[in-house]
Amino acid sequence: MNTIRKVAVIGLGYIGLPTAAILATNGLEVIGVDVKQDNVDAINRGEVPFVEPDLNIHVAGSVSMGSLTATTVTPAADAFILAVPTPFNPDKTADLSYIEAAARGLAPRLVGGELVILESTSPPGTTQHLADYLIGLRPDLSLDGADNKPIVHVAHCPERVLPGRVMIELVTNDRIVGGITDEATELARQLYQVFCQGDIHLTDAATAEMAKLVENAYRDVNIAFANELSMVSEKVGIDVWELIELANHHPRVNILQPGPGVGGHCIAVDPWFIVSAAPNESKLIRQARETNDAKPAWVIDQVKLAVKQVGDTATVAALGLAFKANIDDLRESPAVSIVRQLNIDLPECAVLVAEPHVSELPETLSSLTNVALKDLGTAVAEADIVLLLVDHDEFKEMDKSVLDGKVVVDTRGIWR
Known part of the structure; x- marks a missing residue:
């Protein structure tokens, strides 16, 4: 299995920034990516651009140690976590444009072997859509090693935290992990095990997506x-x-x-x-x-x-x-x-x-x-x-x- 040392977290909002900070305070090199330059600048100063108890301690500490930085450009990494919005369209279907934009930003950085995790709450089938979209952008890669092409591993791990208690529940809550392949599921489990004290439940991607909605x-x-x-x-x-x-x-x-x-x-x-x-x-x-x-x-x-x-x-x-x-x-x-x-x-x-x-x-x-x-x-x-x-x-x-x-x-x- 791959060793994950560097993680890019795409989307530094109410879920992405806490996730980036908790990974950074647990020994990983983390680069946060956000479209808002003001947010990036604030985080690089060790500041939190919104209210969430105890998050400022983790951000300030990890920034001062050099384990957390922020940028507007997606870097190369061993793993990518997408924590971008998934609002609904006027017809109440999911707007996947933010997920696709994040995919376009990370696709050029892939060389094979990376883990891509979708944390954004999504309808069943969205993780598969992300995987197919990435392969459409990078046909030299594959999801399963077909034609001896390098593999990109794609999984879903929905956030399950309560605003106001995010830094506690990120650590203590159980997590659900579902990959497009068994290997993707296992890689995602290993990454969340870095900080998650709750049980990590393994399933397929569509069931993981549906569990959060339910x-x-x-x-x-x-x-x-x-x-x-x-x-x-x-x-x-x-x-x-x-x-x-x-x-x-x-x-x-x-x-x-x-x-x-x-x-x-x-x-x-x-x-x-x-x-x-x-x-x-x-x-x-x-x-x-x-x-x-x-x-x-x-x-x-x-x-x-x-x-x-x-x-x-x-x-x-x-x-x-x-x-x-x-x-x-x-x-x-x-x-x-x-x-x-x-x-x-x-x-x-x-x-x-x-x-x-x-x-x-x-x-x-x-x-x-x-x-x-x-x-x-x-x-x-x-x-x-x-x-x-x-x-x-x-x-x-x-x-x-x-x-x-x-x-x-x-x-x-x-x-x-």
């Missing part, structure tokens, strides 16, 4: 149940938080918590890949997605009811923009879409956004009139209506007396 679809269905309960409870006059708490005392019931919708790069996206692969057989998965995607509109309706109490020129404090607590990740965040739609539906209302983990509004909100980023104290003090969208610790710990005399719409149940 994990997130399972959570999506459960969240949809909780979100539907919240809407039913509101209609019949029941406190959904108390209802779920009581129901969860049953030994075989574990209902998740409702919220304003579902966001992030995984749960809000991945189930659609299953639906697109088997639309007639995935009716429950589709319904869960549609239920969660509809929840922001329900939240907006609750705010509109509050505005009727206060007046058409009410000021709304929208607390939180991230897709989950205590991070700065706004990808697919329902909070962002809610704030934007409030500006459209309630043009006379000022919306004051408090998000302690960002220093400026995202581009989708920054150009809107009557929407402004404020500190928590100012936003709440000036508001007639307080809309809680994200359960950041800062919001949980605030003095609740500042809410006196205000209409509160709490989508997270932290102020019961």
Whole structure:
């Protein structure tokens, strides 16, 4: 088997940079590749361009030791890890353009014997597509040694970490590895064994791809149940938080918590890949997605009811923009879409956004009139209506007396 000493990690976002850093702190030479020069420059200074607990320690340490560097050009390496986005197209199929772009960058560096791992969450068949795409770019290579051509080994190993706990879960979580060939699977297992303390489960590439999608679809269905309960409870006059708490005392019931919708790069996206692969057989998965995607509109309706109490020129404090607590990740965040739609539906209302983990509004909100980023104290003090969208610790710990005399719409149940 090949010995892997040098790894190129392509895509230095919320998954790629932690993966690069953990490999670098475990004795490998790692070169991170990213299209954003600002990110590359920050990492080469030992800085982290986003919020993730403990990541700065690993990045600063590995950069200072010289085991981690960043660049915009894919270098030669023994192994390549692709951690690039896989968003969905308007028809909910996967956009593979980032994967193909990464392949075009690394293909000229291949000489044979390298391991190429796709970590990006992908529909079944994507790893095979990547492998075939690489061979199309490099017909002098092969996937199995046919015609005595040098082999490039291709495998899939989906990330399975929770934002806010990435540096812990990278090490402790089990991993699933599936290769195009048995040799690719074994090479990938050896690489992840460098830092992974959890069990490494071996399978084929398509099953590894599907396993990640199923994990997130399972959570999506459960969240949809909780979100539907919240809407039913509101209609019949029941406190959904108390209802779920009581129901969860049953030994075989574990209902998740409702919220304003579902966001992030995984749960809000991945189930659609299953639906697109088997639309007639995935009716429950589709319904869960549609239920969660509809929840922001329900939240907006609750705010509109509050505005009727206060007046058409009410000021709304929208607390939180991230897709989950205590991070700065706004990808697919329902909070962002809610704030934007409030500006459209309630043009006379000022919306004051408090998000302690960002220093400026995202581009989708920054150009809107009557929407402004404020500190928590100012936003709440000036508001007639307080809309809680994200359960950041800062919001949980605030003095609740500042809410006196205000209409509160709490989508997270932290102020019961």
